[in-house]
Structure formats: C-alpha cells, structure tokens
Amino acid sequence: MLGHGGFFLIDLMRRTSTLGLLRQLEIIQFESPAAIQQRQKQSQMNYFDALRSSIPLYAGYHSFEQLPVIDKSFANQHREGLMNSNYNGKRVRKKTGGSTGEPFVYFTGALSQSYLWAGILLSWRVTGYRLGEPVAFLAGSSLFSSGFKEMVYYKLMNISLFSAFDLSQARMRGYADAMASGGFRLLYGYASAIYQLAQYILASPKRPRFNLRGVVCTAEMLTPTMREIIETAFGAPCLNQYGCNDGGVSAYECERKQGLHLITTRSYPEVLESGKLISTDLSNQTFFLPRYDTGDLVVMDDNPCPCGRGFPLIREVIGRNDDLVSDQEGNTVHFMFFAYMFREDSRISAFQVLYDERRLVINLHCYKTENEWSSYLKRTREALKFEHIDFLENHSFVLPASGKHRFVMRVDDVDVALAHCGA
Missing domain, CATH: 3.30.300 (GMP Synthetase; Chain A, domain 3)
Structure with missing residues (x-):
C-alpha cells in the first residue's frame, strides 16, 4: 500500500497541494463559524480585488454585492473575457454539461484542483478511511476519466473503477464479488448505481460479505430509502457528498447525517429566495466565475451541527433548477x-x-x-x-x-x- 506516498506523488505530478490542504481542512472544519467566516471574508476581498484588476468586464464594479449573477451561457459567450491573462500557473481545462445538456468549458488552477480532491477526501475521512486504502468507484464519465494520466493517478490512490453503465444482472454479480473479495474499504460513486447494486445484493440468495468502512454517494440525490437499502446491503454507514466544481462547491455529510457541511474557505455561497444556489469559487483566479448560478436548489440550515464542525450546513439539496x-x-x-x-x-x-x-x-x-x-x-x-x-x-x-x-x-x-x- 502506497498510503500517503501515492498522494504525495500525485501532488508532485500535478503541481497541486491536496495533502497539505486536506490537513488544513481537517483542522479548520472544527473552528468556530465566526473564525471560518473571517477566513472566507479575507478570501472574498482578495478575489474581488483580483477580479477588478484582471478582468475589464468587472473593472467598473465597486463592491462584490454589485456583481450580476452569471450562468453557463454568459460564461460561454465571454470565455476569453473571463480568462485571467495575469495568471502564470498551470491551467486545467474542464468540461461540464452532462446533466443540463448545455456543454460548458472552463478552466481551473492548482489551488482549485487541490480543493476539489481535498474536499472529496475529507468526505471519505468521515467514514474512518485512511489514505491509500483500496477504494471502489462505481460511476460514469462525470466522476472519473479514462485517460492515461488519470489511470496512473487512480493507481497511485489505490482506486479501482467500476462502470455504472449497463448494470446487468451478470455485471452486478461480478461487481459484488469483486468488491467483497478485493478488500475494499470504501465505496464511492453515483447514488443510483450504488442503490441498484445494493438492491441486487439484497435479492441474491447468497449475499457476499464486505469489509467497507463506509459508502459515500455523490452526483445524485440520496433518499432516505436509498440510504437504508445501501447500509443494509453493504453493512456500513452511507454518507452523502455534494459538489459543483465550476462553482467551487464542495460539501460533505458527517457522522450525524443532519446535513452537508459546505466548505466555505473555498466558496462564497448565496441562496436566493427561490432556493437557487449561487456560488463563487474563491480559489479559482484562473478563470473567473463570480456569482455563478450552479443550477441547483438547496435549503440551508441556520442551526449548527452537533458534531462541532463550523462549516455552514446545507439541510437538503432539492435538485436541479431544470428538473x-x-x-x-x-x-x-x-x-x-x-x-x-x-x-x-x-x-x-x-x-x-x-x-x-x-x-x-x-x-x-x-x-x-x-x-x-x-x-x-x-x-x-x-x-x-x-x-x-x-x-x-x-x-x-x-x-x-x-x-x-x-x-x-x-x-x-x-x-x-x-x-x-x-x-
């Protein structure tokens, strides 16, 4: 097992700082809400100053609150105008649009990439997962890529990929056997695919035994019924994780399962009266997307989580605005x-x-x-x-x-x- 070493090598190869950021977040998450808000406020001020000085489109605005809400269409039309020409670091090309049907190309830098994976790992750590333990991914193209570099990264992280396409009875039987015999400690992937596999397992005359610390579902809605079936089938706690990388949104469920802790050292979220989530990725000064419409509908919780974490809570992700x-x-x-x-x-x-x-x-x-x-x-x-x-x-x-x-x-x-x- 490579353990931390595999993640250290990935940071060197990608010029990211995921490991260091993960260690910081594991401490910051238990700071007081006021302390976390102060961190966010400073990042927001730095972001706004960089936005005004680097992007002519926004040079005339005098406060963050004046900025208009933008969406994928606006960003597609003004792609060159949102690119920070003063940024000298590595640019990572990203593409979304599988859920909404509107393709969207944007760019991130090393800090955003570090936050992306640090947020995912933080959600895994809640289950007791240790870096380097074997992980099973059950998902599709929006969650994992199949390029050569990506396959090297997955190998270093001890991740095995299981495609969520064509979940036939024969394929699910093979997946269940492989996950039970492969020593996997974590299952991560699409909520619907994991739920479908869980239903198959419970209906099987001979159920395999798993050694999972936990199951973390993402990318789709996880209902109470789905969670109950998944936990029964795999014999491990099932937690939820939510992200919108273009908006800098990364949120994870803790062991209390009372909501999703939103990592606000990365993002500045706003929830409109309609429930629409507007977010700014404060870590991305490569390609500016200030006050970005994520297309998601959420309900926030004004009460703190009894777990002691200071990040604000999303009580419920209702779904997409276009559902x-x-x-x-x-x-x-x-x-x-x-x-x-x-x-x-x-x-x-x-x-x-x-x-x-x-x-x-x-x-x-x-x-x-x-x-x-x-x-x-x-x-x-x-x-x-x-x-x-x-x-x-x-x-x-x-x-x-x-x-x-x-x-x-x-x-x-x-x-x-x-x-x-x-x-």
Missing part, C-alpha cells in the same frame, strides 16, 4: 412533486419521469408488479395537462451520456427514448 416538467399550457412542476407523492409508498424503490410535447410517462421501479396507480394518475392530471399520461413498471431508466440518473427528462419522443433503453 422541471412543463406542459403546453404553461403548467410547471418540479420533480419534487413526484418525489413527495411517492416517498411514503413502500411499493416504489425508484422512479423517472419522461415527457415530450404530447405524452408523459412515469416509470416506477417496484418490488411487485401490476399495481394500482389511479390515485397518482388523478393527482398528476390535476397538475399537468398532457394528451397522454401513463404509468410503467420496472422498465429500464433512460440515462444521459454522463450515466447519472435523472428523475425528470425532456425528450424528443418518449417512445423512441424508451425503445433505445430496452423498454
């Missing part, structure tokens, strides 16, 4: 309309809503088939006006290119989308 269903008459509901409708129904393990201009299909994954859904159909028809509203049971979910589970998807043709995923 909406809209009909031709202009009626719109958020996916939480369906989540709340189904959350107390023990027959339902997961769901997805697909819709096009004329038809809406609610695909329910159920423990038993041939259920009665008339009450849910009535409530849906009261909220939305489609020519056809149908319920399906246990059809394969439609996945975007990233492999993440989307609770709501607008498609050109529902029938074609279902046919392509094997429905």
Whole structure:
C-alpha cells in the first residue's frame, strides 16, 4: 500500500497541494463559524480585488454585492473575457454539461484542483478511511476519466473503477464479488448505481460479505430509502457528498447525517429566495466565475451541527433548477412533486419521469408488479395537462451520456427514448 506516498506523488505530478490542504481542512472544519467566516471574508476581498484588476468586464464594479449573477451561457459567450491573462500557473481545462445538456468549458488552477480532491477526501475521512486504502468507484464519465494520466493517478490512490453503465444482472454479480473479495474499504460513486447494486445484493440468495468502512454517494440525490437499502446491503454507514466544481462547491455529510457541511474557505455561497444556489469559487483566479448560478436548489440550515464542525450546513439539496416538467399550457412542476407523492409508498424503490410535447410517462421501479396507480394518475392530471399520461413498471431508466440518473427528462419522443433503453 502506497498510503500517503501515492498522494504525495500525485501532488508532485500535478503541481497541486491536496495533502497539505486536506490537513488544513481537517483542522479548520472544527473552528468556530465566526473564525471560518473571517477566513472566507479575507478570501472574498482578495478575489474581488483580483477580479477588478484582471478582468475589464468587472473593472467598473465597486463592491462584490454589485456583481450580476452569471450562468453557463454568459460564461460561454465571454470565455476569453473571463480568462485571467495575469495568471502564470498551470491551467486545467474542464468540461461540464452532462446533466443540463448545455456543454460548458472552463478552466481551473492548482489551488482549485487541490480543493476539489481535498474536499472529496475529507468526505471519505468521515467514514474512518485512511489514505491509500483500496477504494471502489462505481460511476460514469462525470466522476472519473479514462485517460492515461488519470489511470496512473487512480493507481497511485489505490482506486479501482467500476462502470455504472449497463448494470446487468451478470455485471452486478461480478461487481459484488469483486468488491467483497478485493478488500475494499470504501465505496464511492453515483447514488443510483450504488442503490441498484445494493438492491441486487439484497435479492441474491447468497449475499457476499464486505469489509467497507463506509459508502459515500455523490452526483445524485440520496433518499432516505436509498440510504437504508445501501447500509443494509453493504453493512456500513452511507454518507452523502455534494459538489459543483465550476462553482467551487464542495460539501460533505458527517457522522450525524443532519446535513452537508459546505466548505466555505473555498466558496462564497448565496441562496436566493427561490432556493437557487449561487456560488463563487474563491480559489479559482484562473478563470473567473463570480456569482455563478450552479443550477441547483438547496435549503440551508441556520442551526449548527452537533458534531462541532463550523462549516455552514446545507439541510437538503432539492435538485436541479431544470428538473422541471412543463406542459403546453404553461403548467410547471418540479420533480419534487413526484418525489413527495411517492416517498411514503413502500411499493416504489425508484422512479423517472419522461415527457415530450404530447405524452408523459412515469416509470416506477417496484418490488411487485401490476399495481394500482389511479390515485397518482388523478393527482398528476390535476397538475399537468398532457394528451397522454401513463404509468410503467420496472422498465429500464433512460440515462444521459454522463450515466447519472435523472428523475425528470425532456425528450424528443418518449417512445423512441424508451425503445433505445430496452423498454
């Protein structure tokens, strides 16, 4: 086992400072909220000064509060204007857009890259994970890359990759056996993929035994039902981790499971009345994205966590601002309309809503088939006006290119989308 040595080598190769930053965060997280706010305030002032002096677009603003909220479209249109020509360090090209459908290219530097991995490792450390212990990644392209350099990094971190695509019965059997026999101490990945594997394990006549310290889910919503199933299947605590790297957002759940601790030494978050999360990555002075619309909806918690950590708490990540269903008459509901409708129904393990201009299909994954859904159909028809509203049971979910589970998807043709995923 390389232990700290593997991470030290990665820092040398990438010219980052992940290890040192992780040590700092492990101390800073237990500082008082006032002390952490003071750190953030100083970073915010430094960021604003650099923004005004480096980016002509923002030279005329006299306070951070005056800055307009920007989004991916604005950043795509002003990419050259947001680039810091005074920055002489290494630039790392990033690309997002798998969830929203709008491709977005941006850049970060060594400090942002260090924060990205330090935040992930901090979430793992809550489980008792020790640097260098074997980790299983169950995810897709938005979480891990397959380039040569990345594969070297994963090897040095003792990470094994398991693709979240095509989770057939045979593949899940192989994954479960490999994770049980491989001595893995942590499982990290998409919440929906880990949940699907957990369901398979619990349904297996001979369940493998795992030696995990914990399971950390990311990239998707983790519901209480999903957490319970995952913990039962793997025999380890299941924690949540949330990030939006373009906005500098990194948050992790502690052992109390009462919310996500938001690392505010990296970001300056703002939550609008609508619940929309606006964030500024204070660590990224390579490519400025001040007051950036993350597209996520969150609920903050004004109360401190009893664990003693001083970072502010996100009580709940509700979902994305674009997880909406809209009909031709202009009626719109958020996916939480369906989540709340189904959350107390023990027959339902997961769901997805697909819709096009004329038809809406609610695909329910159920423990038993041939259920009665008339009450849910009535409530849906009261909220939305489609020519056809149908319920399906246990059809394969439609996945975007990233492999993440989307609770709501607008498609050109529902029938074609279902046919392509094997429905």
